[in-house]
Amino acid sequence: MxxxxxxxxxxxxxxxxxxxxxxxxxxxxxxxxxxxxxxxxxxxxxxxxxxxxLADPVIAINPTDANFGVSAVAPGRFVTSADGTQIFAEARGDPSKPAIVFIHGFGIGAMAFNDIFNDPVWLARAYLVRYDTRGHGRSDKPTNAAAWVSQRLAQDFDAVVQSYSLNKPFVLGWSFGAANVADILSFHPPSYISGIIYDAGLPYLAALPNVGSPAGFAVVPGLNQTTNVTQFQTSYIEFINLCHPALEWNFYLGCLGDGVVQPRIILDLGFTRTQNSTGLLQAGTTGALPLLAIFGGDDKVVLKQGVLDAIAGWQNLTVVTLPDAEHFTWISRPLLFRATVLNWIDQHA
Incomplete structure (x- = not known):
């Protein structure tokens, strides 16, 4: 790269x-x-x-039904989850340093973290791993309900961990992607990971009504319908603008592109699947895992207090609000975001 x-x-x-x-x-x-x-x-x-x-070769993204005919090349690898779903992943950085697995939010795949994965300071201080969660980006997009039970999401994470031989990685979940940590800890003990970073993150699905902003919920009907092309286009543009109102043009187009290649039913499957938050909350209330919760001062998608209420009682909790940051916190305040995450990891590695 x-x-x-x-x-x-x-x-x-x-x-x-x-x-x-x-x-x-x-x-x-x-x-x-x-x-x-x-x-x-x-x-x-x-x-x-x-x-x-460049830890991975540049490989072809072949046209398949699961990817709506996407044909491209990208550095990374496909890993096979337990049910056969192909998950696209990539790693960069120093493998001798603490590993951080980045999990993106809804609708926008792992390309969301491009600025971080191209930053030489991040690469010098950590081993960065990211993947397109099922239903997103370059990964397979199963549309049957059985592919969206909680264990499947945890198994996708497991496949990435195993492929890159990660030992107790930190997990950074952004926005809707943070809920995947609850899936992981439903099937693994807290010792499986070193710590959690919520970046404007939804802790678990049941907390969504109190965590999502009214503006965020307002665009969901347009994203979820299949008959009105104009409404979908307008709603998705509004959604990206809520995340950040002034993105670099090519990155902005990439965010929109990730929405185009996603089957509309994925929203329903992702938002309505069942999930158990017990393992996650026990890891917090017993002090088994440290948690860094980062918020953007100008975030228009996630409500800070709703997140904090959802994780009330977490023993080892650090809360940081980045002034003037939008939902794309690391794009709004790149240096402050980087220092916040890496310094916290240095304290807990």
């Missing part, structure tokens, strides 16, 4: 550039990862900053 313009600007800002250092590293799953580093002088020390990490 070549440098993004944002990463390049970071590099230029840190000039003078000394030298590029290329290394081939054997990863924990015995694949070879090529890393390119820029070495910068800073006072009397040398800073070794990775510009990009």
């Amino acid at each position: 070549l440098l993004s313009l944002k990463s390049l600007s970071i590099a230029i800002a840190l000039l003078p550039l000394v030298v590029a250092n290329i290394q081939d590293i054997q990863t924990r799953d015995n694949t070879i990862e090529r890393r390119v580093y820029f070495l910068f002088s800073a006072s009397a020390s040398i800073i070794n900053v990775p510009c990009f990490e």
Whole structure:
């Protein structure tokens, strides 16, 4: 993956550039990862900053019924969940550092985290893993109810963990994707992961009526209908604008594209499936897992108090509100978001 313009600007800002250092590293799953580093002088020390990490090959996304004929290429891999569903995943960063698995929200796939996965500082300090949850992005999109029971979502996470040989990763769930942690902890003990990061996150499905904003709920009927193309288009654009009103154009189009390739029934299947929050809440009230809850000060999708009410009694809880941040918190306040997450992980790794 070549440098993004944002990463390049970071590099230029840190000039003078000394030298590029290329290394081939054997990863924990015995694949070879090529890393390119820029070495910068800073006072009397040398800073070794990775510009990009490519842990996976660039593979084809083949046209299938599950992907509505999507044909593309992307760095990553397909992992097979327990029921045969193909889940698209990708890893970047330093495998020797703490692993963070990023789980995106509804409608917008793992590409939502592009800015993070292209940031050399993130890559230097963590092993970043992301995947398109079933029904999203490049993963399969089953439309039968049996494919959406809680255990299936947990098994998707398991398949990613096993494929990348992760040991007790941290889990960062953004928006609707945060509810997947409740699925994971319904079938695993708290010791399976190192900690939870809710980024404007829905803790579990039953809390949705108190966590979603009125503006967020207002667009749902348009997203869920199948007869009025104009209404769907208008509602999805409104949904993206609620997440952030001023996204970079190509990223904005990518968010809209993820909605186009998703069968409409996925919304019903995802929102109405049953889930048990007992394991999650016990992990919190017993102090078994630390939790970092991040909120955007200008978030128009998720209500902070509703989230905090849903996890009342959590023993090891850190709450951080990013001033002026929209629902895309890491896009609104990238440096503050990065420092908040990485410093917290350093304390709990």
